[in-house]
Amino acid sequence: MTDRDTIATLVKETLVREAKLPMPATELADTLSFNGDVSVNSLGFIRAVIALEDELEIETSDEALMQARFNTVGELVDFFVAAVAGREAAE
């Protein structure tokens, strides 16, 4: 089973790379808010989701993704932790 820390590291590294954030992934704390602490545009966000789908070998549910609102980095990590758990449960 993939642990949360591993997924969190991957999510943060991908977000920094795809959204071109000016800080290293190690400084991207779960508590940081998308409403002021971290400046991400929607295109960078979509690129990060697509890259994470590839790297984690998952296909996110359109419904789960469309209905979610991500306020913090931690909420985004939690979303992918749940998606990976769903894939592993199905295997």
Added chain:
Amino acid sequence: MTGEKRILLPASEMPTHWYNILADLDFDLPPDLPPPGRSDSGTGFTLQVPMELVRQSLSKKRWIEIPAPVREAYLAWRPTPFIRATGLEKALDTPARIYFKYEGDNTSGSHKLNTAIAQAYYYHRSGVKRLVTATGAGQWGTAVAVGCNMFGLGCRVYMVGSSYRAKPYRRTIMGLYGAEVISSPDPRTASGRRFLAEHPEGHGNIALAIAEALDETVERDDTRFCIGSGEPYSILHQTVFGLEARRQMEIAGHYPDIVIGSLGAGSNFGGMTIPFLADNFAGKRAVRCVSVEPTACPKLTRGEYRYDFTDSSGVTPMEKMYTLGHDFATPDIHAGGLRYHATSKLVSALYDRGLVEAVAYPQSHIFESGAAFLRHEGILPAPESAHAVHGAIMEAIAAREAGEARTILFCLSGHGYFDLAAYQSHLDGNITDVTITDAEIAAALARVPVAEPAE
């Protein structure tokens, strides 16, 4: 050659997959860019477009399966007729063979339904409860109203004010399908108030109507915006009719020398020509693909290939496309669906590489040809579609002058029975042409921020 006037396909020959041209291009489309100096994450992130549509816009898979519920819906009117315009050929005394694919024979009256139903399906599957959109001439708004009704979604349509007033029966049909229709500009939206403060007598255009529709998605969690024409997934969905036409052309025993489509944001032109471009790419053919745009909105023939916003608000992601500038004041022509300030990044990239051609004509010529088409073929084209009719007539005349039996194919993308006020103006001699100066275009382009990818 069959010599038949109308070539119909059985339901079993309706395409099961859309054709994705991105698989066969030897270049990538330029990436979209965020608007300069702006982050979108003021209130956290919600996704605006279903990931399946995002994937379709980026995919390199050549064939993308049409979902079963969408195929089932298509069968209500597809496959559509393919007709030889023998009456027009005779009237023009041309050796050219003129064929047209007719996409107006459905409840919305245009090709727009092909993607509206697909988009409504994907939004519904994503749990979205309500769609908001913008429409120029009313064809896209009607198509979205049909799609929303089919999948149980609420629907609001911002309709460009001049069309709203000129086409009351478009509003009626949208209303019958359960949609609420708002005249744009509307003082209740932030974009509408901003526009009206600057232009108290302004008529607005499709770029403003899009901005007003987008305002709503910021305010309501249950609502998403869907777009009619410019995105690659929208053009992908429209390949269903180009693929049918290619098969019907084969049955007719000819292959087109020239394929023609009218050009707004690009889905009609792309849907018609892209399956034939695939044959060009494969080295099998050398068909000319010709887009026809109004001289009053000449994005390909006089615009600039650069990054610009996709609506008038200046806050959307920027796309690299042929544009006249996102706040270009498009003259109030009757072909409202062709008044968009730019054309899609896909069609723009094809044009930039010389893979497709572009011509522009004034609306007085367009209405002459639209009326002639009615007299000789018995179908009244929408003013947008009459651009393709006129392009075909000009090519047929050129074939006559060259003494060559060229084969011409065009898409009659919609009927004009909601456009009778415009045709009455034609009968009354009141259709006027507008001249756009280079200075007007340059001034609008000067207001577009300069943007290029960092790498």
